[in-house]
Amino acid sequence: MTKSSKKLSLHIGSEIWLKNFSFSQLILKVKRLFDCEGIPGFVKMMVILVEGMLIKSGTECPRCNSNKLQLHDKCGKKMKTSIGCVDLVSSRMKCTACKKTFSPMMRLFDVDPFSRKSREFEKLTLETVTNQIFRRSAKNLNDTMRFSMGHTTL
Numbered sequence: 301m302t303k304s305s306k307k308l309s310l311h312i313g314s315e316i317w318l319k320n321f322s323f324s325q326l327i328l329k330v331k332r333l334f335d336c337e338g339i340p341g342f343v344k345m346m347v348i349l350v351e352g353m354l355i356k357s358g359t360e361c362p363r364c365n366s367n368k369l370q371l372h373d374k375c376g377k378k379m380k381t382s383i384g385c386v387d388l389v390s391s392r393m394k395c396t397a398c399k400k401t402f403s404p405m406m407r408l409f410d411v412d413p414f415s416r417k418s419r420e421f422e423k424l425t426l427e428t429v430t431n432q433i434f435r436r437s438a439k440n441l442n443d444t445m446r447f448s449m450g451h452t453t454l
Protein backbone atom coordinates (compact mmCIF):
# COMPACT_ATOMS: atom_id res chain seq x y z
CA MET A 301 0.00 0.00 0.00
CA THR A 302 1.50 3.33 -1.00
CA LYS A 303 1.40 6.39 1.19
CA SER A 304 -0.92 8.29 -1.16
CA SER A 305 -3.44 5.45 -1.47
CA LYS A 306 -3.70 5.28 2.32
CA LYS A 307 -4.96 8.84 2.34
CA LEU A 308 -7.68 8.23 -0.26
CA SER A 309 -10.40 7.96 2.38
CA LEU A 310 -9.33 11.34 3.79
CA HIS A 311 -9.53 12.95 0.34
CA ILE A 312 -13.00 11.65 -0.54
CA GLY A 313 -14.31 12.67 2.87
CA SER A 314 -13.32 16.28 2.24
CA GLU A 315 -13.70 16.42 -1.58
CA ILE A 316 -17.36 15.46 -1.39
CA TRP A 317 -18.14 18.95 -0.08
CA LEU A 318 -16.81 20.59 -3.24
CA LYS A 319 -19.52 22.06 -5.50
CA ASN A 320 -18.59 20.15 -8.65
CA PHE A 321 -18.20 16.73 -7.05
CA SER A 322 -20.45 14.42 -9.09
CA PHE A 323 -22.10 11.08 -8.45
CA SER A 324 -19.85 9.45 -11.08
CA GLN A 325 -16.80 10.77 -9.27
CA LEU A 326 -18.16 9.36 -6.03
CA ILE A 327 -18.61 5.89 -7.56
CA LEU A 328 -15.13 5.87 -9.10
CA LYS A 329 -13.48 7.14 -5.95
CA VAL A 330 -15.32 4.71 -3.68
CA LYS A 331 -14.33 1.84 -5.98
CA ARG A 332 -10.67 2.89 -5.81
CA LEU A 333 -10.94 3.35 -2.07
CA PHE A 334 -12.30 -0.17 -1.64
CA ASP A 335 -9.50 -1.60 -3.78
CA CYS A 336 -6.82 0.21 -1.78
CA GLU A 337 -8.13 0.38 1.77
CA GLY A 338 -11.04 -2.08 2.01
CA ILE A 339 -13.85 -1.73 4.55
CA PRO A 340 -11.69 0.07 7.20
CA GLY A 341 -10.98 2.79 4.61
CA PHE A 342 -14.67 3.07 3.82
CA VAL A 343 -15.54 3.40 7.52
CA LYS A 344 -12.87 6.09 7.86
CA MET A 345 -14.42 8.02 4.95
CA MET A 346 -17.90 7.70 6.47
CA VAL A 347 -16.65 9.00 9.80
CA ILE A 348 -15.09 12.03 8.06
CA LEU A 349 -18.38 12.67 6.23
CA VAL A 350 -20.47 12.37 9.39
CA GLU A 351 -18.12 14.72 11.20
CA GLY A 352 -18.36 17.24 8.35
CA MET A 353 -22.16 17.16 8.56
CA LEU A 354 -22.08 17.34 12.33
CA ILE A 355 -19.91 20.46 12.37
CA LYS A 356 -21.87 22.08 9.50
CA SER A 357 -25.17 21.50 11.25
CA GLY A 358 -23.86 23.51 14.20
CA THR A 359 -22.66 21.70 17.27
CA GLU A 360 -22.68 23.00 20.85
CA CYS A 361 -20.12 23.05 23.63
CA PRO A 362 -20.92 20.14 26.00
CA ARG A 363 -19.99 22.29 29.01
CA CYS A 364 -21.66 25.67 28.44
CA ASN A 365 -23.87 25.00 25.37
CA SER A 366 -22.28 27.87 23.47
CA ASN A 367 -22.16 27.46 19.69
CA LYS A 368 -19.14 29.74 19.27
CA LEU A 369 -16.58 27.10 18.44
CA GLN A 370 -13.39 27.11 16.47
CA LEU A 371 -11.27 24.30 15.07
CA HIS A 372 -8.54 23.54 17.61
CA ASP A 373 -6.68 20.70 15.92
CA LYS A 374 -7.13 17.33 14.25
CA CYS A 375 -6.10 14.14 15.90
CA GLY A 376 -5.66 10.64 14.58
CA LYS A 377 -6.25 7.44 16.46
CA LYS A 378 -5.90 3.83 15.39
CA MET A 379 -8.78 1.67 16.60
CA LYS A 380 -8.85 -2.11 16.59
CA THR A 381 -12.23 -3.31 15.32
CA SER A 382 -13.62 -6.64 14.13
CA ILE A 383 -13.15 -5.49 10.50
CA GLY A 384 -9.50 -4.54 11.04
CA CYS A 385 -7.57 -1.49 12.13
CA VAL A 386 -9.49 1.73 11.46
CA ASP A 387 -7.59 4.98 11.32
CA LEU A 388 -9.95 7.53 12.89
CA VAL A 389 -9.34 11.20 12.22
CA SER A 390 -11.34 13.65 14.27
CA SER A 391 -11.47 17.41 14.66
CA ARG A 392 -11.14 18.87 18.11
CA MET A 393 -13.16 22.02 18.58
CA LYS A 394 -12.47 24.73 21.11
CA CYS A 395 -15.27 26.66 22.76
CA THR A 396 -14.41 30.37 22.60
CA ALA A 397 -16.64 31.05 25.63
CA CYS A 398 -15.31 28.56 28.21
CA LYS A 399 -12.13 27.31 26.42
CA LYS A 400 -13.14 23.65 26.65
CA THR A 401 -11.86 21.42 23.83
CA PHE A 402 -13.82 18.42 22.62
CA SER A 403 -14.30 16.19 19.60
CA PRO A 404 -17.92 16.29 18.34
CA MET A 405 -17.48 13.06 16.38
CA MET A 406 -16.01 11.08 19.30
CA ARG A 407 -18.91 12.29 21.45
CA LEU A 408 -21.50 11.35 18.84
CA PHE A 409 -20.09 7.85 18.46
CA ASP A 410 -19.42 7.59 22.19
CA VAL A 411 -15.78 6.64 21.61
CA ASP A 412 -13.67 6.44 24.74
CA PRO A 413 -10.78 8.87 24.10
CA PHE A 414 -8.29 6.57 25.81
CA SER A 415 -9.38 3.27 24.28
CA ARG A 416 -7.67 1.78 21.25
CA LYS A 417 -10.32 -0.88 20.73
CA SER A 418 -13.91 -0.44 19.61
CA ARG A 419 -16.56 -1.71 22.03
CA GLU A 420 -17.79 -4.35 19.57
CA PHE A 421 -14.17 -5.57 19.26
CA GLU A 422 -13.84 -5.79 23.05
CA LYS A 423 -17.11 -7.73 23.21
CA LEU A 424 -15.96 -10.10 20.46
CA THR A 425 -12.62 -10.68 22.25
CA LEU A 426 -14.38 -11.33 25.54
CA GLU A 427 -16.83 -13.76 23.92
CA THR A 428 -14.01 -15.62 22.18
CA VAL A 429 -11.94 -15.90 25.36
CA THR A 430 -14.96 -16.99 27.44
CA ASN A 431 -15.88 -19.55 24.83
CA GLN A 432 -12.33 -20.94 24.85
CA ILE A 433 -12.33 -21.22 28.65
CA PHE A 434 -15.64 -23.09 28.66
CA ARG A 435 -14.48 -25.41 25.88
CA ARG A 436 -11.23 -26.16 27.72
CA SER A 437 -13.06 -26.68 31.03
CA ALA A 438 -15.57 -29.02 29.41
CA LYS A 439 -12.75 -31.01 27.81
CA ASN A 440 -10.91 -31.15 31.14
CA LEU A 441 -14.01 -32.42 32.95
CA ASN A 442 -14.62 -34.98 30.25
CA ASP A 443 -11.03 -36.18 30.43
CA THR A 444 -10.76 -36.38 34.21
CA MET A 445 -14.28 -37.38 35.27
CA ARG A 446 -15.01 -39.41 32.14
CA PHE A 447 -18.42 -37.99 31.54
CA SER A 448 -19.48 -36.22 28.43
CA MET A 449 -20.53 -32.63 28.70
CA GLY A 450 -20.82 -30.04 26.00
CA HIS A 451 -19.17 -26.68 26.62
CA THR A 452 -22.56 -24.94 26.34
CA THR A 453 -23.96 -26.99 29.26
CA LEU A 454 -21.36 -25.59 31.66
Ligand SMILES: [Zn+2]
Pocket residue numbers: 361362363364365366395396397398399400
Ligand atom coordinates in the same frame (compact mmCIF):
# COMPACT_ATOMS: atom_id res chain seq x y z
ZN1 LIG B 1 -18.11 26.16 26.37
